[in-house]
Amino acid sequence: MNKVVVLTCVMALTVFIGCKKDVEIQPQTQVTLKKKQVVYQVFTRLFGNTNTTNKPWGTIEENGVGKFNDFTDKALKEIKDLGVTHIWYTGVPHHDVITDYTAYGIDNDDPDVVKGRAGSPYAVKDYYNVNPDLAVNVENRLEEFKALIKRSHNAGLKVIIDIVPNHVARNYKGLTNPEGVTDFGAEDDKTVTYHVNNNFYYNPDESFKVPNWDNNYSPLGQEKHPLKDGEFDEAPAKWTGNGSRLSQPNMYDWYETVKVNYGVRPDGTKDFDSLPDGFGNENYSKHFEFWKDKTVPSSWVKFKDIALYWTALGVDGFRFDMAEMVPVEFWSYMNSNIKTKNPEAFLLAEVYNPTLYRDYIKKGKMDYLYDKVQLYDTIKHVMQGHGKTDNIPPIQDDLKDIEHHMLHFLENHDEQRIASPEFAGNAEKGKPAMVVSATISTSPTMIYFAQEFGEDGSEDAGFGKPSRTSIFDYVGVPTLQRWVNNKAFDGGQSTADETQLRDFYKRLLNFTISSSALAGNYQDIHVYNRAHTENYSDKVLSFARWSLEEKLIIISNFDAENTFQFELKLPEDLVKNLALKNGSYRAKDALYGTYESVLEVIDMKGKLNIKIKPLESLILKIE
Template identity: 75%
Template sequence: MKKNIYILIALMMVGLSCTKEKKEVTTKVSDIKIAKKKHVVYQVFTRLFGNTNATNKPWGTIEENGVGKFNDFTEKALSEIKDLGVSHIWYTGVPHHALINDYTKYGITNDDSDVVKGRAGSPYAVKDYYNVNPDLAVNIENRLQEFEALIKRTHKVGMKVIIDIVPNHVARNYRSISKPEGVKDFGEDDDVSVMYHKNNNFYYNPDEAFQVPEWKNGYSPLGEEKHPLEDNEFPEQPAKWTGNGSRLSQPDMNDWYETVKVNYGISPDGRKDFDELPEGFEHKDYKLHFDFWKDKDVPDSWIKFKDIALYWLEKGVDGFRYDMAEMVPVEFWSFMNSSIKMKNPEAFLLAEVYNPSLYRDYIKKGKMDYLYDKVQLYDTIKHIMQGHGKTDNIPPILDDLKDIEHHMLHFLENHDEQRISSADFAGNAEKGKPAMVVSATSTTSPTMIYFGQEVGEDGSENAGFGTPTRTSIFDYVGVPAHQRWVNNKQFDGGQLSEHERHLRDFYKRLLNFTINSEALVGAYQDIHQFNRGNTENYTDKVLSFVRWSNNEKLIIVSNFDDDNSYKFDLKLPKAVIESWELTNGDYQVEDQLYNTFKSTLKVENGWGSIKIKVKPLESFILKLK
């Protein structure tokens, strides 16, 4: 999550245009070791999924704009998501976070609008890690039980459950009323007379009180409405450091002012008050990492978050998505994730990390399963979809990440990013088709889609705090294209347009192919660079590569051009023909997405060639018969 701040990382992507075949080591079919099946993650913003209210008043209340519930995820709804090809569902916004609603009769304190973003609140300002968002429950008193029932329904239809853990920060007014006996709140035992102590959960400015940010440019926390608690005051003495690292007692309005930064035992001058992993420990498995930490004196915040994760595992949660993981030391992740894996070796651990120089440390030392591939693959594909990028830049990215490719989760949408159909991104959901094919088939890593992406949701609503082009995570709002699929909670797409139905069908075909393809968890080789230098009419709007296993051989071709068709003789280099152990002759290939395109792979003198005619925004997944 970026929360109004962007980590600026300058990367020079070099487009390679090769005129000669690269000398590569041949990978024989008999040498291929098949990984497990590919995973597909469906991220759903839980409070928005089942909301059928279409009012969409800016800054609207829960009564005006409505809200979805856990119970909206019926077996029918979950089965339809599963049938898209989904293996894991990430329920975003489940832990109880700060929001503007009165639940005091249930023992929940009201939240101050001066330190809440939006009326529905940010899901990344968690207020109580041992319970769930009361907005999501039909019976508030039984809100935790309603979520536990959802976990069981999700498992029943054959999907696994992921929820958020936000380790870098908590809500400014964190207070758990649901914590188990013996558990203490964040900050409860802190020595607030000092800026820093190893076992303090927060950093403090001991002699200063917190001040609400100075609102600028006519901004008001709840738009035009004045909330009873909106008085530009929030009692916090002494002031805590803000979630994004601001040490100011009065943070800027663009800081993460609604949160406070968690202390992991790193002093203000950068000293680490904990053991570091021994040299070479990146090559050790999670069991040895767990053993390493067993007798170590670790900071209190480490223990608190480990206990939170184990609590949710006990409830049946199958994995976690970690917000802004790179802002937390990698040693903590070794401690945290090894503890999780000892409890559930199959736990799905996904982290938001934007700095490529940290990728390998967080995977190997931190024992993360998966990281966002945003800064390299997503950003590059987005530029191509927008018409000012070249497919030449994709193969070098895949080559650069080949040692960790399985760990780099691919996506085109999530709650932080613009919707593909939005005017500021691509303006047309069709432009996402070739990008999705490349994203979903180029590596063995998981694919993630965001709810509504499969029906072309454009995120154009002016919801209040949230800005158009992204579906707001801060406001009560309806999601129009998705609501047409929900169809008054029949979850059958009954109100979708013909175009939306065809788009969802494309996603369903593609994702189901990926989870059932042996080749997509096998070997990869680029053929784009070779064809760029040797094939007439093959352009930087087209991308091609091959994937294979012992029993399946695929040639994947995608055309990112929305105006032009291309006709060319696609060439397969000798290295591919040798790897596939093909002899001279003709081999039939057929598209696996729609089964409407067939061609012939001609092998002669160790080289391969296929006649291709690809329409605008069309892709082929050609399987060798």
């Protein structure tokens, strides 16, 4: 936790950011947080691809691929101007692919243990180099990525890449390891199932077998390939990435990967030191000191070295895949090492179990976790029409001690596109949800590339089914391609609806990163108005955000058909918290500037006449 957050914890008015509940909070003595952050997740190989063929299971020659060099100064400026502070380049480390790069000394990858033709970005084959698909000159691929880091920084963007500590590709092989670095598994004792310094778990007397395919599935579709023979040479068999101990995993297991051993025995007991009681309250420097004189498992050191390698190259942060499958003590070790080198590093983790949130934030020293199973899942139900906004305020209350650390999103590479029929079927339904997601807390906001154009993910690329843009195959992204406009990056081919939607995202995101109120305090008014206001619906949500300099009332209508008109009420405690007095105040929308109302405060209670259209949101600034 950074110093600014700690100060706000002690002195903020309503939002508690990791502070003790018995701290006395004094009105209007807020120390302003840093402004909110916005992460733009981009699937790197898809961004600059202008090929529109989209043949299922198409090759790189047939369907095309984007390159690092496609992120030109102009492209990066447009991303920055969207209201973005950090760019997460997904799929950078060298992972398995089917394209033949043997001319560059890279072994071919076996389709029997590769998902799709372009491969999963989470089956990393070499952590000390980058995906050869992404380079114009394969021999120069790392230099091309380093140039992209520099261009991104020049554009004012911080750079995030993936690290996947839970598993690696079955055929991991480093070609450009730094001096003294050996590959995962190179020094393992393969005659035993487990050893504390083995990088993998083994079935010593068995060989790996390719899964039995069902549902008419076949790697690469029906296409023949010299290595597609239902066999992969691995003896002894390693445990699979999702934890399967079978020598022949199921086709629905993460069969393309092997699980990394962090010193956890097969019975679940641990071969490493535990953190002292209460140590989660100590800062990263204390965690770093704690581990300095401790002997830790080999896998810990290997991943720490990987992270510091990329940090030294200028990478500003990491997104850690499936972090909850790795012991929290490792994260204390890993993240304290990263923060010691770069105190401002942005550390984001995929953790889905709410009972683990506080451990991974406090003990594991994560900056941010996905807020999926609470906020995202709840908002998704509301967008789909079968959920109520009544379920949102309790989430914020439950997470109020860690709300700053819970990153918000509506799309990412694992989730369905908003506009897909399986989600909402209409990108417009994302508007009120995006306003709520981006303004309800001090946490960072993340959007997925082409979300701002209403991409529906309907292309059948090969592996997997449509509704999310494929992460396994070469494919074009139509709405993005129209905006890219043959790499002019000016929206020259975008439809009117796509242009309008991107304008909405641009207005919203830029407002969030400039608003002091959104880095300040929060109070729900939805529950109060549900109880006291006529015509106020369970498809509407309202709350207040404020700082010393700025006071906001935010209302969103998730109903796609009905306009609601009501007298929004502000309870007395909120009026006091906003430091308002009896009288009239102008309330003007901060997004488009066309909507205005008057806030009347009488006997220290507020009321505001509201008329809100279908799928409309109002960010009313009290003046």
